[in-house]
Amino acid sequence: xxxxxxxxxxxxxxxxxxxxxxxxxxxxxxxxxxxxxxxxxxxxxxxxxxxxxxxxxxxxxxxxxxxxxxxxxxxxxxxxxxxxxxxxxxxxxxxxxxxxxxxxxxxxxxxxxxxxxxxxxxxxxxxxxxxxxxxxxxxxxxxxxxxxxxxxxxxxxxxxxxxxxxxxxxxxxxxxxxxxxxxxxxxxxxxxxxxxxxxxxxxxxxxxxxxxxxxxxxxxxxxxxxxxxxxxxxxxxxxxxxxxxxxxxxxxxxxxxxxxxxxxxxxxxxxxxxxxxxxxxxxxxxxxxxxxxxxxxxxxxxxxxxxxxxxxxxxxxxxxxxxxxxxxxxxxxxxxxxxxxxxxxxxxxxxxxxxxxxxxxxxxxxxxxxxxxxxxxxxxxxxxxxxxxxxxxxxxxxxxxxxxxxxxxxxxxxxxxxxxxxxx
Ligand SMILES: Nc1nc2c(ncn2[C@@H]2O[C@H](COP(=O)(O)OP(=O)(O)OP(=O)(O)O)[C@@H](O)[C@H]2O)c(=O)[nH]1
Ligand SMILES: [Mg+2]
Numbered sequence: 001x002x003x004x005x006x007x008x009x010x011x012x013x014x015x016x017x018x019x020x021x022x023x024x025x026x027x028x029x030x031x032x033x034x035x036x037x038x039x040x041x042x043x044x045x046x047x048x049x050x051x052x053x054x055x056x057x058x059x060x061x062x063x064x065x066x067x068x069x070x071x072x073x074x075x076x077x078x079x080x081x082x083x084x085x086x087x088x089x090x091x092x093x094x095x096x097x098x099x100x101x102x103x104x105x106x107x108x109x110x111x112x113x114x115x116x117x118x119x120x121x122x123x124x125x126x127x128x129x130x131x132x133x134x135x136x137x138x139x140x141x142x143x144x145x146x147x148x149x150x151x152x153x154x155x156x157x158x159x160x161x162x163x164x165x166x167x168x169x170x171x172x173x174x175x176x177x178x179x180x181x182x183x184x185x186x187x188x189x190x191x192x193x194x195x196x197x198x199x200x201x202x203x204x205x206x207x208x209x210x211x212x213x214x215x216x217x218x219x220x221x222x223x224x225x226x227x228x229x230x231x232x233x234x235x236x237x238x239x240x241x242x243x244x245x246x247x248x249x250x251x252x253x254x255x256x257x258x259x260x261x262x263x264x265x266x267x268x269x270x271x272x273x274x275x276x277x278x279x280x281x282x283x284x285x286x287x288x289x290x291x292x293x294x295x296x297x298x299x300x301x302x303x304x305x306x307x308x309x310x311x312x313x314x315x316x317x318x319x320x321x322x323x324x325x326x327x328x329x330x331x332x333x334x335x336x337x338x339x340x341x342x343x344x345x346x347x348x349x350x351x352x353x354x355x356x357x358x359x360x361x362x363x364x365x366x367x368x369x370x371x372x373x374x375x376x377x378x379x380x381x382x383x384x385x386x387x388x389x390x391x392x393x394x395x396x397x398x399x400x401x402x403x404x405x406x407x408x409x410x411x412x413x414x415x416x417x418x419x420x421x422x423x424x
Pocket of ligand 1: 209210211212213214215216217234235236237238239240241242243263264265266294328329330331332348349350351
């Protein structure tokens with residue numbers, strides 16, 4: 001897809017086959033369009049059981065679309081679905097406008113946002129995979145143009161086919177090269193994770209719909225509990241501000257430590273290739289001990305957004321991880337909802353430090369529930385163990401006895417095993 005000019009007017013168009021969340025999905029498309037420097041000049045909807053296999057919309061609707069585009073002087077239509085290569089080609093031929101499907105639009109936004117090497121590779125792979133089956137269309141079109149009104153000779157046609165095959169091979173080669181590059185980056189991430197697992201620090205991952213406030217919560221918690229050199233992550237009022245996973249270590253006042261990761265946000269119907277390409281980035285979430293789902297509670301569509309998150313997590317294969325729900329942006333609420341019950345959800349505002357304190361208490365209840373309180377008697381000759389525990393653990397009580405230091409201390413299972421010789 002070519003880069004679009006600032007606020008280019010487009011028509012957005014969708015098929016309504018009575019799906020439950022059609023309105024939501026169209027409003028989401030409007031937001032995606034705005035995120036790609038385009039404005040919605042008009043919305044066109046067709047009520048139809050299933051798409052027309054050749055042109056996606058029915059015949060009459062295609063004519064209506066052609067006239068609408070001409071009368072508004074709009075040359076681009078964004079369709080709320082992933083179309084087949086031939087549907088795009090036929091629609092473009094018949095309506096004389098450029099057709100961008102939902103998948104291409106999302107890929108384009110991701111491409112614009114990608115900053116790091118890893119994100120760029122992931123998006124590029126997904127874009128090439130999207131292009132691969134669509135290659136025939138553009139090459140054939142070019143061929144038709146080259147051969148003119150008389151049509152191509154047999155020889156020309158043959159040369160064209162060869163060129164198409166060549167282009168396909170080139171794209172396939174590029175994909176495998178990019179994959180190999182991405183694997184190298186992945187390997188070091190896997191090593192880092194293995195290292196951390198050895199240290200037995202529990203980890204939590206922020207997940208959820210894009211723009212819900214994940215990065216804002218991450219930054220708030222870093223400010224409160226981060227280590228000196230911990231950097232803030234990027235937060236902004238835009239779709240897909242975060243494409244890379246960031247991991248930070250947090251230390252609570254009682255010395256309990258955990259890792260928190262901030263991940264890419266979701267939107268409904270995320271392109272399969274994109275989800276596939278981002279799997280390695282989402283490995284942090286896949287291996288988390290706790291998922292913290294952040295929800296924009298002030299958005300009337302928050303329930304659909306929660307469903308989108310659930311669907312996307314399922315698609316990535318993330319399941320059976322304990323989850324807490326953070327209903328964020330409470331300061332913007334205009335409706336009063338009934339109070340939430342249960343110890344796995346909380347209503348808060350990410351910008352309010354008191355809220356974040358409450359959130360941390362909730363995270364603590366879940367992440368450290370396997371901690372045990374033990375009494376240790378450590379001989380004075382093992383002063384290093386006492387200083388280690390003073391640094392790293394929550395000491396509830398210290399007594400100096402004749403035969404050593406007695407500590408009442410909270411320990412993880414691994415530390416309990418490590419220090420079991422001192423347990424009394
Ligand atoms: N009013 C209000 N705004 C908030 C709150 N939390 C986050 N925001 C704003 O919401 C916008 C999006 O926040 P981010 O933290 O970047 O959202 P995200 O979930 O990381 O989004 P992606 O990275 O795009 O998935 C920013 O402009 C934040 O300032 C909140 O509690 N109240
Ligand atoms: Mg973010």
